[in-house]
Amino acid sequence: MDNDVKMYSQVAAAAGVTDQEAMVACYMLGLSQAGKTLDEAATLLRVTRPIARRHARSWSIRFPDYPSAAAPVFLTWEKEKGGRWVLLDGTRELADAVSDGTGTGRYVARIIGHSARYDGSSAEVAIARCSEAIEESCVHLIGAEDVVILGPKKGDLVRVAPTNIGAPTTLARALHS
Structure with a gap:
């Protein structure tokens, strides 16, 4: 992951979530910035698309195939x-x-x-x-x-x-x- 992405422990502290939740968010943000799709992120995280979608929606992370709940x-x-x-x-x-x-x-x-x-x-x-x-x-x-x-x-x-x-x-x- 590049240096533009915060350390997940900083994100966890600022957001009030577990280190694991913050680590997933940081990783997904890095994948998003690298142009990966939500499906690719789900595959790399070894989770289903609905679970990956939940993380993207919660953290306002946009992917080319998922605009982060623009109009639910x-x-x-x-x-x-x-x-x-x-x-x-x-x-x-x-x-x-x-x-x-x-x-x-x-x-x-x-x-x-x-x-x-x-x-x-x-x-x-x-x-x-x-x-x-x-x-x-x-x-x-x-x-x-x-x-x-x-x-x-x-x-x-x-x-x-x-x-x-x-x-x-x-x-x-x-x-x-």
Whole structure:
């Protein structure tokens, strides 16, 4: 790596993350500056593209094939009658979450048309787990590289996926300053 890239320990201290997270970010920034694609970075890091995308998005690193979440698609979980939650992609149901029927408050969420189920002790937990799976598969599910999914948390709608490594502005400032 060239001398233009900060030492990862400096980045870790400035961003408040682990040395390992900072090392990945510094390495990805170096790959980006060398003209590598996100797919190439994922291969070199031996991770999946969604994981590499998460790092690039969190640290505001741009690649030729990934502009770092310039315009994500926003999806929102909405509560329907009877306690059912639904995630719409336009008018198409993408996922839903329903009570498991035991009377214990547990919920089960699923991506429509897929066999995986995401259990949770509450609607919030099941929805968060399902939302992470949707974010990882967003290219295949809705044809978008980046999504931001809003869901319930303590009575409010908040970002449930994707989760960031830290505060994006703090991370970007630590890496790029």
